[in-house]
Amino acid sequence: MQPYERIIKVMDYFGLNKNSFSEAIGISNNVTIGRIINEKRSPSRSTLEKIVKRFPEISYDWLLTGKDPMLKSSSQSSENLLTPVKPAKVIPLYDDAMTIGGANDYVAETGSAYAPTEYIDAGDWFRDATSAIRHYGDSMIEYPPGCILALKEVQDRRLIIPGRDYVIETSEYRVTKRVQKGKDTEHIAAYSTNMETYPDGRQIHEPFDIPYKSITHISLVLGYVVKANGGTMVYSKGKE
Structure with a gap:
């Protein structure tokens, strides 16, 4: 079930339409909810928080990930009304990959025309993270293929740090x-850390220059998360 479908399920459960649901959660018009449903978008963290504030019986984790039942138990609902819950550090994860010709390099599409695959909790390890992508390819030996990179977008490109x-x-x-x-x-200059070479000694992943004016977004890699044997999540921070 996609995030927008969970919104529809909540509306159906309470017998509300776009207008009445928007009003109930404190949104002045139905444009936000309408776009989520009609354009099959993922709701923002702010919208999810409005929903669970108005309907505390709805599970925030279920709205966010689809896991667990939609409704909390009565004891959970009562506890949440009395005990403040520390807000999660939720960031968008972009997981749709496409190949970019060459040596087994892939990219995860995060353009404005693409919606996040899901929202994930960055937790205490990556407090400054603004987004995450699935890593593909073998040009950077520090990052296992399939791991999730936690990123922090750089707003001022004069502050890019060489060697990171x-x-x-x-x-x-x-x-x-x-x-x-x-x-x-x-x-x-963009360098790979995989120093593998062809038989003639030439690097497979050669460094190359990128014009600053061609860069649309650049994000610092804070670290990565990978699932180890047995399902244990392993966190690794980047270089300091």
Whole structure:
């Protein structure tokens, strides 16, 4: 069940339409709820919080992930009314990948035309994270294929730190690379940490320059999360 479908299920449960549901949760018009349903969008954290505040019997975890029952037990509902709940640090996860020709590199699409696959709790490990992507490819040996990278978007590109890992997005591709100063002040150099070579000695993942003006988004890699044997979640922070 997709996030927007869970919103519909809550509306049906209480016998509400878009207008009455919007009014009930304190939204002045039905545009927000209408867009979530009609465009099959994922609701924002703010919208989810409004829903559980108005309808405390609805499970926040269920709204967010689809796990657990929709309705809390009566004891849980009573406890939540009396005990403040620490808000989760929820960030969007983009998990739709497409290949970008070359040496087994992939990117997770996070463009504005694409909705997050889901929202995840970044927890205490990555308090500054603003988004997350699924990592693919083998050019960066620190990050196991399939792991989730926790990212912090860089607003001021003058503050990019050489030697740190970044997810760099242009209109043509998105790559995870270790960044260094480029050939001039108008470029940034993108390096891979996989030093594998062809038989003639040439690097498979050669460094390359990216023009600053071509970068649409750039995010610092804070660390990654991977599921180990037995389902244990392993967290690893990036370089300090």
